[in-house]
Amino acid sequence: MGIGEQGLWLALIIGNSRWHWGAFEGDRWLGSWHTLHLTEAQTDQLQQSRFALSAWQQLGIETVLPSNPGDGGQEHQELWMASVVNTPAAWLVSSAHVHPIATKQVPLQNTYPTLGxxxxxxxxxxxxxxxxxxxxxxxxxxxxxxxxxxxxxxxxxxxxxxxxxxxxxxxxxxxxxxxxxxxxxxxxxxxxxxxxxxxxxxxxxxxxxxxxxxxxxxxxxxxxxxxxxxxxxxxxxxxxxxxxxxxxxxxxxxxxxxFWGLRVCRQQKLEKPSAIGL
Structure with a gap:
């Protein structure tokens, strides 16, 4: 899976009550937004467009995504994601530009198997x-x-x-x-x-x-x-x-x-490609 160091990329944490989204350009924080749990159809629509701004607008969801990103377009965004809910996560992991993170892939020592x-x-x-x-x-x-x-x-x-x-x-x-x-x-x-x-x-x-x-x-x-x-x-x-x-x-x-935690995981992958099993 290709990872662009300075391009626009998204972070997603699927919680019990809401989905939490964040946007970065390289290492620069652009901001966050939050949604209710999306349906499989909505998720598929976003995923097929590579999470382009136009797809969010079609769903009526306001984001912090720029209209004219400096990397030349929003159709090549990476998505780094973690989920405490199993089903929605399965809808997203089939695409090559999606990087799912589990607890064992977080650079943290002394964890236990059920740590969220x-x-x-x-x-x-x-x-x-x-x-x-x-x-x-x-x-x-x-x-x-x-x-x-x-x-x-x-x-x-x-x-x-x-x-x-x-x-x-x-x-x-x-x-x-x-x-x-x-x-x-x-x-x-x-x-x-x-x-x-x-x-x-x-x-x-x-x-x-x-x-x-x-x-x-x-x-x-x-x-x-x-x-x-x-x-x-x-x-x-x-x-x-x-x-x-x-x-x-x-x-x-x-x-x-x-989101800072997902950024740490992404940065580790950039520095040590074998560090995260993706």
Whole structure:
């Protein structure tokens, strides 16, 4: 598979809730966009056009792709992708310009077989962008803590994310209402009605858990970085800044860690063609 060092290329991370897309020109970041899970027909349409801007426009999806890329055209784009969902990934891997990445292909030591590729990429991306050692807190469908040093996994933890907790309570109880997570609402701790009590319980305990993991991390790795990422990371960062400003000052917010991880994988392939089994 040919890899162009300076051309336009795309990155895709297929998550549980959404597809996350990013665009690079060589090593230069152009930006990201997000879609709901695409259908096989939509995926095929994009793939047949080599992800050209016109195909995205036909689907009504706004992207950051330039109208006149400097490499002479968008029909020769590479796609570097990782997925935590099996079926959509199978739709994409048949083309020669698609480079699928699994956990074992991420340049990270001390991993285990069931480690999610999204966590591995985010950790490597954080190490590349913010330096090692680093703790990644991914605020998505699941809230995950993933720590590493010297491009080696230390370990981590997984629990339900904010929106998953909001969905779980009405799904497993008879009387509790279905609520939508509102990132602009700051709940009072001692609520006086059921809905507000649910919001208070979910948000305050999630923030307490994050603070606890950060404090434990800083005790073990005083010089280590902490980075928030994921779909709800901006809201979580605002909440932390409101509740514990001194802690928030020690935390970095970077929603694009997975893309930096895919960039590391691509760069490794450019430097050592045999390093990634593609």
């Amino acid at each position: 590729v999204d966590r591995a990429l985010a950790l490597v991306g954080a190490g590349d962008r913010w330096g090692w050692p680093v703790l990644v807190i991914d605020c998505g469908t699941a809230l995950t803590f993933t720590a590493g040093a010297d491009q080696r996994l230390i370990g981590g933890a997984i629990l339900p994310g904010l929106r998953s907790q909001f969905r779980a309570l009405p799904a497993h109880t008879d009387q509790l209402p279905a609520l939508e997570f509102d990132p602009d609402v700051w709940p009072q701790r001692w609520a006086t009605n059921t809905s507000e009590a649910m919001v208070s319980g979910i948000l305050h305990t999630q923030l307490a858990g994050i603070r606890d993991f950060v404090v434990a991390w800083e005790a073990d790795w005083p010089s280590g970085a902490v980075v928030l990422t994921g779909g709800d990371s901006a809201a979580i960062y605002r909440y932390l800044a409101k509740q514990t400003p001194t802690l928030a000052q020690r935390i970095n917010h970077d929603p694009d860690l997975g």
